[in-house]
Amino acid sequence: MMEIEMSKMQPSQQDMDLIDILWRQDVDLGAGREVFDFSYRQKEVELRRRREQEEQELQERLQEQEKTLLAQLQLDEETGEFLPRSTPLTHTPEADGGGAGEITQNGAFAEQEADPMSFDECMQLLAETFPLTEPAESAPPCLNTSAPPSTDLMMPADVPAFTQNPLLPGSLDQAWMELLSLPELQCLNMQMQETLDMNAFMKPSTEAPTQNYGQYLPGMDHLGSAQTEVCPPEFTNTYNGSFNTMVSPNMNQLSLNVPDVGAEFGPEEFNELFYPEMEVKVNNPPITSDGGNMVGDPPVNPIDLQSFSPGDFSSGKPDPIVEFQDSDSGLSLDASPHMSSPGKSITQDGSFGFSDSDSEEMEGSPGSMESDYNEIFPLVYLNDGSQTPLSEKSSTEKQEMKLKNPKMEPAEASGHSKPPFTKDKLKKRSEARLSRDEQRAKALQIPFTVDMIINLPVDDFNEMMSKHQLNEAQLALVRDIRRRGKNKVAAQNCRKRKLENIVGLEYELDSLKEEKERLMKEKSERSSNLKEMKQQLSTLYQEVFGMLRDENGKAFSPNEFSLQHTADGTVFLVPRLKKTLVKNI
């Protein structure tokens, strides 16, 4: 019993691997890791417990900070603003340099005598002084309702940066820094980071594109950052919504506020908000000392925090999301409507729409016909209608084309039961082949896409051809393309069938071998039985024959007589000579 309990408490590495695999599989279903991971849940409970304890300490610390903050301020009775006291209590970050982390911009942690004003009084004062900060929150001195972050975040959008409020500079920064530097919150941040990444990955069609265009589209980073600066409310809402859904319920409001900061401010501001100076973070004693029980956990990386901001992911080190570009998602970038959007457009080298293999091919054969074609017709490229010069085509034909294009290359797309790598290679080769034909078609200025040429039914194909005056070379090329395309698919199907036949024959061969083995065994058994029965019959014969006597009580000679029996079981003693005679007769 104890062992079972222990095994439950400490799942083996194999169990953890299994859980991990199952979780990764179920992520698509929207299930979170915590559903499966026992240790994860346990960790959360432990985290919650520790967090409550830390909250207690933080409350006290924040009270201290607020007191020191207010101690440095004096109320301007004309403007109603708090102004720094003339007494130079503050230290600029530069002055602080890499010094003790306790001393920050406003000297929040300066070791001075605290103002006798209570924290509640301070909060009351703050609420009265800053009407923009929604005093309704009037803030019990609890972090969960967290006056500091929320007040900052609720500044109107036209207040450009957090630091522009001279009255609430460093102490709140410091508080947030400390909050985020706590080991538990580091852990939470990392979990949030993971979840955020996963969330972005799981919602590529709705949120991820708008969030990540900046990184997907080189040269458009400025757009991303601009978007960050003037983050539209729906964007922020979307982001918050997605974030809120992914944050575990037991995460307190403090954690929920974090992405708001990122959404409200750009990543730079976000970074500054939490890390006005790296030195402060690095040298901040509470960070390192409090992280004692999280040995090995790296400190919160500003880049990690940056990923909370929806706008510009491109700055700093590569975001994990970037990996998704290379991941084998099974999505064709060429097929993606986003990629054909004006954002990508007819790009730098005019190679819009060409696959990687196309590029490789072009590079691999610099003097080839394809590259020449590319020089001759740099932009007139036939890409599934997006760039086709099909101006004369009727709308019905275009619609037909749109309907038919999605099912192009069916044998390549889905019909194969080959291993994935084979499929990928097949696709790559197919793209290369298509690109050759496309290059040729482009060279001869054929106004159809290769897909159309190959996949249209005969009647439609003929109709299409009849509507365009093509010269001999164009006609020949079009028919070649169609023939090659169809034959290619046929060859693929043929090979597939051949493989299936081989597999089927192998299976049949195995079955026949098994059957043969079974029959041989059965034959052997029957032969053995027959032999045994013959032996028994011989024994019985001799026994019966030996018991027979003639009138004189003499035994019959086996050379002269034999026993024979009929179907009804009657046994006769037959003289051998006689029998021979009878037989002869």
Added chain:
DNA sequence: ATTGCCTGTCATACG
């Protein structure tokens, strides 16, 4: 450099 595999293409046969 060789080899085996994969794929595209051609030629041909068949329905």
Added chain:
DNA sequence: GCCGTATGACAGGCA
């Protein structure tokens, strides 16, 4: 006879 399909054979790319 045309078209689509099937298949053997060949060539080229690739690991």
